[in-house]
Amino acid sequence: MKFKLESDFAKHVKGPELLRVYLLMGSQPFLLSRYRDQLIKKAVGSNANDFSLHRFDGAKFDLQAFYDAVEALPFLSEGQCVTLDAQPDQFDSGLLKELCAILEEPPATTCIIITLRNTEGKKEKTNAFVKACDKAGGIISLDARSRSDTLRFLRSRAQKNGCELSSTCAAYLMDRCGDDLQLLASETDKLCAYAGEGSITKEQIDEIACAILQAKVFDLSRAILRGNFTQAMDLIDQLCQQREPAAKILAVLSNAFVDLYRGYCIRQANIPVARAAPELGYAKNREFVLKNAMSDSGRFSPVQLGKMLKALTETDLRLKSTGANDRAVLEYGVARLFSLLGNC
16 A cells, blocks of 8 residues: 555554554655554554564664564564664675565464655665565655645744744744754744744854755855855855865765756746756745746846856866865855856
8 A cells, every 4th residue: 555645644644553564764754753653552552572573773683583573473562563663785686586475464463663764876676675565565655845844844843842933933934944843843943942932043043053054055046146255255154164075065065056047947937936846856945946947037137147157167178187285176166156146
């Protein structure tokens, strides 16, 4: 059974039905852990012990011990639960085949819960897990939530901590920290502890929240587009002090200008963002990136945009081939962007 929507799976977890096997997979550790813990409680109650709950890790997996735990009869409980936290590439083909055979027909008294992380690019092994678990249980993919759902999550978490987080500030926190719910939850808790009570402000987010590389480079791109050369160089200095590789900074910066070019193209073609975003490979919760790019691109000509992309490409080539000081090459490339925009 495959659950297409997280909301449907959440209802199932709260309901009376308990399947023999659950496969929770995706890129959100926070959701994987939360639903795993809820299913454990559903399977063996809140007083789980060594007889009713058996935990396994894919990094040091013992197939025989796993099989014994799955096949064991319940002791001092109505049923038992076996969990496995793993990544697809931790199993060779032979071990995976034997494991999947166990997953296809577990005893009726055992509930197996598998959390599968880092599945991207591991289709063959991931599909083997999916095929085996589909026969005896349920499967849910827990990837990034929509932007609106994440905003509600953040506001609710802040409220439970006695603080108020406006939609604007919640969106700003997302822009600074990304869409990983585990990181966002941690940063929200930290902000609430700092604020104590009342409304959380943007200034507090800037002061307390740890910005991811993408957010810092976003600030860099905004400084370039607004003609603030001093701020741009200060941001490069901050990133270098954090030991971020120049090539990585340039890659993220280049993506921002690619977004700008795409925004210009879809605005000229009069294509709705909702249609253009999935066709260009943007996730649902990243549509706002394209929407912002459409707005920002209105100030530039296609010739300017083309020259900026060419300058970034040449800077990347210089980083990878000349052996020059990486920071100097990065700063020179950013200076060229200012020159092309007429800001210097």
